[in-house]
Amino acid sequence: MMKFKDSFLIRLFNAISIAGAILTPASFASLALYDTEISEAHGGGAGALPYAAVLTAPAVFDGTNIELFDFGAISGDATFEFILSGDPVAGGNNGYIGRA
Numbered sequence: 001m002m003k004f005k006d007s008f009l010i011r012l013f014n015a016i017s018i019a020g021a022i023l024t025p026a027s028f029a030s031l032a033l034y035d036t037e038i039s040e041a042h043g044g045g046a047g048a049l050p051y052a053a054v055l056t057a058p059a060v061f062d063g064t065n066i067e068l069f070d071f072g073a074i075s076g077d078a079t080f081e082f083i084l085s086g087d088p089v090a091g092g093n094n095g096y097i098g099r100a
Helices: 007-022 031-045 088-094
Strands: none
Touching: none
16 A cells, blocks of 8 residues: 555645635625625715615515505616515415415
8 A cells, every 4th residue: 555645735635625615705694794785885875875765664565565666766787685575385486475
């Protein structure tokens, strides 16, 4: 049986490679960090990137109603954030918008 002279280095490289694959930057992401970044950029609506529009109260959809929303004056590229909750199992494909 041959012994590799650099077996320690090979094991170290493999350990670092595995740890690097496990601890990718995405593993440090969270909704709280995302919301903090968004809040800081917008400064509560008065920052460098102010909000064009904000819905301040939750909208509840039951499949029979609509909610009007003014997206503001937007031209060019824009980003929209929608936070949805629902039951896609009970509601099927439309479980997040209240249509069964």
